[in-house]
Amino acid sequence: MNGPEVLIVGAGPIGIELAVRLRRERISYEQVDAGQIGSTISWYAPQTQFFSSPERIAIAGVPLQTLDQSKATREEYLTYLRSVVLQFDLKVETGVRVNAITRGDDGFVVTAFGRDGERKRTAQNVVLAIGDMHRPHLLGVPGEDLPHVSHFFGDPHAYFRRQVLVVGGRNSAVEAAIRCVRVAAIVTLSYRAAELDPKHVKPWLLPEINAMIRDSRMTFLPGTTLREITPAHVVLDPGGRRIDADSVLLLTGYEQDSSLFESAGVTLVGPQRRPRFNEATMETDVPGLYVAGTAAAGTQVSGTTAFIETSHIHVDRIAAALKGEPAPVETQAYAVPEQ
Numbered sequence: 001m002n003g004p005e006v007l008i009v010g011a012g013p014i015g016i017e018l019a020v021r022l023r024r025e026r027i028s029y030e031q032v033d034a035g036q037i038g039s040t041i042s043w044y045a046p047q048t049q050f051f052s053s054p055e056r057i058a059i060a061g062v063p064l065q066t067l068d069q070s071k072a073t074r075e076e077y078l079t080y081l082r083s084v085v086l087q088f089d090l091k092v093e094t095g096v097r098v099n100a101i102t103r104g105d106d107g108f109v110v111t112a113f114g115r116d117g118e119r120k121r122t123a124q125n126v127v128l129a130i131g132d133m134h135r136p137h138l139l140g141v142p143g144e145d146l147p148h149v150s151h152f153f154g155d156p157h158a159y160f161r162r163q164v165l166v167v168g169g170r171n172s173a174v175e176a177a178i179r180c181v182r183v184a185a186i187v188t189l190s191y192r193a194a195e196l197d198p199k200h201v202k203p204w205l206l207p208e209i210n211a212m213i214r215d216s217r218m219t220f221l222p223g224t225t226l227r228e229i230t231p232a233h234v235v236l237d238p239g240g241r242r243i244d245a246d247s248v249l250l251l252t253g254y255e256q257d258s259s260l261f262e263s264a265g266v267t268l269v270g271p272q273r274r275p276r277f278n279e280a281t282m283e284t285d286v287p288g289l290y291v292a293g294t295a296a297a298g299t300q301v302s303g304t305t306a307f308i309e310t311s312h313i314h315v316d317r318i319a320a321a322l323k324g325e326p327a328p329v330e331t332q333a334y335a336v337p338e339q
């Protein structure tokens with residue numbers, strides 16, 4: 001079968017780190033991404049700060065410097081990813097979405113859709129570095145598809161002096177609520193749990209939001225769930241309480257699209273639908289098909305455990321497996337995330 005030794009699907013931080021590694025090892029590869037490089041990070045709200053420290057999300061041995069020696073922002077990290085791609089002259093075919101993968105006798109046939117329409121490509125091995133945040137977790141409430149309802153927090157300016165209902169109680173929701181208050185929005189935060197959990201909120205955000213709630217700068221409604229959204233208000237349970245809302249932000253998490261794993265015949269395990277793979281090599285139960293980055297976690301249903309910093313080792317494992325070398329030993333520093 002023709003084609004490169006490896007096709008990398010996805011050019012997020014881990015897909016890019018793997019590309020640098022394969023280039024250094026002189027292993028032939030091609031790389032495609034459905035969007036732009038770093039596209040998952042590109043949809044963070046402007047100036048969102050990573051919670052991981054810069055050195056833990058730096059890739060390929062290239063230092064990540066930030067303006068104020070603090071955590072990198074979305075903009076700093078996207079600049080960094082572009083620089084890494086330029087520095088190593090990586091060829092990423094952007095705007096190419098892989099739709100199906102089938103295994104033949106001596107490699108893979110990959111169906112991808114790009115500028116030229118649908119095209120079949122071949123590769124001896126495939127690495128899925130596709131991430132785990134492909135679509136929002138839908139609540140399934142009436143009105144969820146109305147135009148003033150979004151599952152993504154974009155530019156806070158859009159919420160200036162608007163009545164905003166934010167649903168959720170983890171990092172994304174808490175950060176959106178704080179930033180909306182700071183752009184003079186009238187904010188209500190609805191969360192199904194009884195209180196905000198420090199395990200799920202960046203340590204520097206928790207005191208900020210608690211002070212805003214205490215000082216009545218926003219309304220916090222713990223123990224509430226959304227029953228319905230109308231163009232002018234929402235209805236919350238218990239009790240059917242009505243809250244006026246010009247904008248509704250449903251920040252309740254994201255799900256992985258596991259259709260590529262399914263099309264290739266990878267076994268999906270547990271409620272996360274986590275691909276089955278060998279921890280030492282990252283090879284799935286389809287020989288020659290590997291998984292890297294947060295894609296290995298499936299949908300992170302009960303708290304996030306897979307991050308950029310815990311995924312660098314995937315690159316070492318895949319490179320070793322492709323070269324037929326023993327699996328690398330994981331360093332303690334990155335085995336668990338910093339926070």
Ligand SMILES: Cc1cc2nc3c(=O)[nH]c(=O)nc-3n(C[C@H](O)[C@H](O)[C@H](O)COP(=O)(O)OP(=O)(O)OC[C@H]3O[C@@H](n4cnc5c(N)ncnc54)[C@H](O)[C@@H]3O)c2cc1C
Nearest residue numbers: 010012013014034040050051052098130131293294307308
């Ligand atoms: C607001 C916010 C803050 C965050 N902060 C942090 C943090 O501090 N630290 C941290 O580690 N993580 C953080 N995350 C999560 C972070 O975005 C992920 O950990 C990181 O992006 C994972 O990198 P990855 O390379 O594994 O996958 P991704 O960055 O998700 O890259 C996957 C790539 O695959 C492409 N792709 C997907 N499907 C296909 C397909 N079928 N065909 C072709 N291409 C495809 C996508 O376009 C994407 O570019 C945060 C997330 C959010 C929303």
